[in-house]
Amino acid sequence: MIGRFWRLWLTWATLFLMTEPIWPQEPFVILAEETVKNPYTGNPEAIADGERLFLETGCHGCHGHTAEGATGPDLTDDVWRYRPTDATLFKAISVGRPGTLMPPWEGKLTPDQIWKIIAFIRSKYRGDPSKIVW
Numbered sequence: 001m002i003g004r005f006w007r008l009w010l011t012w013a014t015l016f017l018m019t020e021p022i023w024p025q026e027p028f029v030i031l032a033e034e035t036v037k038n039p040y041t042g043n044p045e046a047i048a049d050g051e052r053l054f055l056e057t058g059c060h061g062c063h064g065h066t067a068e069g070a071t072g073p074d075l076t077d078d079v080w081r082y083r084p085t086d087a088t089l090f091k092a093i094s095v096g097r098p099g100t101l102m103p104p105w106e107g108k109l110t111p112d113q114i115w116k117i118i119a120f121i122r123s124k125y126r127g128d129p130s131k132i133v134w
């Protein structure tokens, strides 16, 4: 009796945690590919924090001071390697792009800081407005 109760409880707890946006595991990023949204898009304070983090963390070394591109690609135009959803950018920044110069930042940046950096990147967008997917 007790055993069955706990098994059921654990199943629900696990399902809940797996779908919680803050759960920092790979399955979340894949599961939520199309549904996760950056809570900071368009938020001026978060964008200012994101810009500071972009410079302090050293992103500018490869992507330029205003994300205009250098050794690394321009992050302000509408040319992207993959469909540039919030989830795709979050994943690119947290796990990096193995086999390229883009390093993983998880452990150095919190998920919250990554979302602020993405808000900064979005604020610099100067591509075709009809190609916005976030």
Ligand code: HEC
Binding pocket: 054, 057, 058, 059, 060, 061, 062, 063, 071, 072, 073, 075, 079, 080, 081, 082, 089, 092, 093, 097, 100, 101, 102, 103, 105, 117
């Ligand atoms: C050592 C150089 C380097 C640094 C530092 C670096 N990047 Fe990158 N980044 C790259 C390269 C190269 C790519 C292209 C990877 C590819 O071809 O998929 C890339 C790709 C990306 C992409 C995906 C672009 C696309 O078209 O899919 C994002 C977003 C990004 N970087 C953000 C950042 C952020 C934010 C930081 C700082 C936390 C950062 N990068 C630091 C080199 C760098």
